[in-house]
Amino acid sequence: MSKPTTPTLGRRAVFAGAGAAGALAAAAAVLPRSQEAAPAAKSEAAPASSGGYRLTEHVKQYYAVART
Template identity: 55%
Template sequence: MQDQQKPSRRGFFFGAAATGAAAAAIVALPRLATPEVQVEAVIAPPENGGGYRLSEHVKSYYKTARL
């Protein structure tokens, strides 16, 4: 087996400082990689007219859902 060492305080603080510095750099950097792009959604109407229909199936559901 390998000799397992106890984690040192120095290593912990070094890792914490590096993580904090990396987080601060990410927040402080300008957002160059994500340009703003406007996207317009094109929604085509359904072929059959779509929308809500009060079918027999829906009517039977309403009958069972009453309190």
Template identity: 50%
Template sequence: MKSKSSSQLSRRAVFAGVGTAGAVAAVSSALPLVKPQAPVAAAPAKPAPERGGGYTLSEHVQRYYKTTRI
């Protein structure tokens, strides 16, 4: 004759197993929907200036100057 606590324990184990299997099935069905992203190509680098320096008034620099105005 089985004791009452051992039958409750086995029911808990069954329900835990069913819950885990359901979660695994849900995750595995969602995985094929995820598409890997293609790597973003880097912009070609500008050639270095012949006489050194290299400062250019780019759009980024102009935006910075606009933010520093009072």
């Protein structure tokens, strides 16, 4: 009869891998991040008549129906 094969991935190997992954995650959290790119120039504010949010009658009706 042939000898039974042992599992290739043992319990110790799993715990060692989990410990290594945890150590890498902790190191990544502690290390400083790279500098962000400078923020882009701020765009000019849109004019007041640009068609933004308006409280029209159908919006008021929706709010009234949603409250009930």
